[in-house]
Amino acid sequence: MKKPFVTKEQLEEIVKEYPTPFHLYDEKGIRENARKLRQAFSWNKGFKEYFAIKATPNPFILQILKEEGCGADCSSMTELMLSEALGFKENEIMFSSNTTPPEEFVKAKELNSIINLDDFTHIDILKELTGIPKTICCRYNPGGVFTISNGIMDNPGDAKYGFTKEQVIEGYKKLKDLGAEEFGLHSFLASNTVSNEYYPVLAKILFELAVELKEKTGVKIKFINLSGGVGIPYRPEQEPNDILAIGEGVRKAFEEVMIPAGMEDVAIYTELGRFMLAPYGHLVAAAIHEKHIYKEYIGLDACAVDLMRPAMYGAYHHITVAGKENEPCDHMYDITGSLCENNDKFAIDRMLPKIEKGDFIVIHDTGAHGYAMGYNYNGKLKSAELLLREDGSVKLIRRKETPRDYFSTFDFCDVLKDMKY
The missing domain is CATH 2.40.37.10 (Lyase, Ornithine Decarboxylase; Chain A, domain 1)
Structure with a gap:
């Protein structure tokens, strides 16, 4: 049974100053959830959550998350500007966009944010606009249909986002030749999953690709960004995700794939929005x-x-x-x-x-x-x-x-x- 975090008596007091309708956020719940996420991935020394600003673009909310150690995931000029105004700096900002206006790449580079390229053609565009930064990330789209055992299914092959596998391999080689020194890998395969399986399954796909990229291109993989997709139980009969179990599942995949490949220093990033704020x-x-x-x-x-x-x-x-x-x-x-x-x-x-x-x-x-x-x-x-x-x-x-x-x-x-x- 879902219960509100506010009582009728509290609402009666609130509306004396702020008439309905309004959106009301629970600071205590937000902070506790951010700390639990950090605990779930504490096994990874470089872990960082980049909150998806598009989910809740309010500076007061962002300041709370910043105090809890989160970075900012931006997808537009105004989100970059908001992050800058709040004091997010350099690698605290991840810029992930698609069909990106040139001025947004310029702003992202100006802030020294981590740029996550969505398309192979963006390599030349970024090269001409700003030059290739030392640290760069690419978004991977495996195509086809993505499924996991509890019935979650999505169709990356119909999504407008990301590089194909062949493009990622070629793209890393090209970016390395253009001066990039450290690389990230990013992907998003399903939305609002209420399953402890999703992140571990996605993580293993990306870990295996990261090993292949290292072998075929010789690049240094600095981080792997699992993006968003961890959802919430909108319906009262649904079981919520257990973020501690999810973190443990990712850890097992990391130890199975990354450590034997000598990649134990790779950081794990997340870009959660709904999971962080919706409830x-x-x-x-x-x-x-x-x-x-x-x-x-x-x-x-x-x-x-x-x-x-x-x-x-x-x-x-x-x-x-x-x-x-x-x-x-x-x-x-x-x-x-x-x-x-x-x-x-x-x-x-x-x-x-x-x-x-x-x-x-x-x-x-x-x-x-x-x-x-x-x-x-x-x-x-x-x-x-x-x-x-x-x-x-x-x-x-x-x-x-x-x-x-x-x-x-x-x-x-x-x-x-x-x-x-």
């Missing part, structure tokens, strides 16, 4: 409308602007009616927002306690890819982000948008000059 964020909304037609609907003051995943993917997010955690779930509802789109639904045919107008609705697991995927369709404005501190206090870490924010890019428009907002 430690709630979207908190209020029930403001009920509708009785062919189905029973409860309308919230939040909508898909605040959480896009259910509308975009049909993704499941657990819902708790605050203060009614122990009441029977004997009412079936569609939980909706107010967008002029029928897919603006947080839940369909969901069994919940009886909901009355004014109830607080807590939508779970929104700490990653929640606020970050927001938008302004229908002229909707993004909600505030709040941090529940370890001492129980609440800090505003991003104010809610205003009409002035929405109209700000029309500053040149005379029609808007006298608008009252």
